[in-house]
Amino acid sequence: DTGVSQNPRHKITKRGQNVTFRCDPISEHNRLYWYRQTLGQGPEFLTYFQNEAQLEKSRLLSDRFSAERPKGSFSTLEIQRTEQGDSAMYLCASSFDSSAYNEQFFGPGTRLTVL
């Protein structure tokens, strides 16, 4: 399977714990996006990378959220000191090309539940 993969698919944690999610994009894609999706809403943009450079991070929800893409391949999204309001589906997508207009390919998402 050469699509976008995300791990884990489900994560249950207690409030105050740190969690980290991983996204493996399609190998030739140079852009990688992170989104949050809550029930009944569309994906909400969080941040994106072009290769290893994080070009937009002002939309990260708080300073508890951080993302990395150290070698321009896979990426991780970390949430520190989780809160119940962080419970959501976290989506990763990748795309290729320097244009804003290219199709994004989405992974299946990681569902986070904070107890």
Next chain:
Amino acid sequence: GNSVTQMEGPVTLSEEAFLTINCTYTATGYPSLFWYVQYPGEGLQLLLKATKADDKGSNKGFEATYRKETTSFHLEKGSVQVSDSAVYFCALTGGSYIPTFGRGTSLIVHP
């Protein structure tokens, strides 16, 4: 900033009925417009796109026309099937490369 407004769902239709899901947008410049579909238990996938005014995107019997004068990108299909039951998201991207999605419209098709 950019925004996308979709009609509220769920939309419930019988098989072979005509489908319209409305989408309007607010954006600066000349965005590209997309419809994504999310089938139960799966990730979002691109259904169709249009990159300039008056372009028509089409795929799997679905169509949408980029109408700049009305800032709309309504999704249509002449005859829906049970397998079209899913959530449909209208989206745009502009020069900032930050995509904006609508809230999604759930479609339920009965046999």
